[in-house]
Amino acid sequence: MSLVAILTLAAAPMPDGAALDAAIARRDAALFYAAFEGCDADALSGYIADDFRMVHDLAGLAVPDKAAMIEGTRERCAARLPGGAQEGYANRRLFVPGSRRVQRLGDWGALEEGHHTFHERRADGTWELTGGARYIHVWQWTGEEFVLSESISVDHGAAAPYPPAAD
Known part of the structure; x- marks a missing residue:
């Protein structure tokens, strides 16, 4: 049996419907936990495709490749240590x-769009809302799992005042 035939047999079909939505939600949560709260560049590496890039409304091409993303995360995490x-x-x-x-992109992957908020921990242990943005992610199916191929991050802004002003 050829290597291609073996690899074809080993690859699982890409999830569809509710299973696709759940798989993307799981990968999204794990990726962002590793990048932010978990501050774990090694874990983050497993969620990102080799040809990854990130485009940002405020920074343009913010991250040109996977190596830059991982190195940037390592540096940010090291700065947090004693x-x-x-x-x-x-x-x-x-x-x-x-x-x-979430929208399926054939058998290649999926497009994910959503909104998120950003928070910083204060000295008293509480979390303060500091901003928010919209994101568009292109996830590639590897035959086993999804990896993030491209991130487009837009509409960054300050956190909305809370409670909202009365009309």
């Missing part, structure tokens, strides 16, 4: 429930 320039800093990204839309 003696680092941002010792003790912590932030998190939270998905906005109900905002996710």
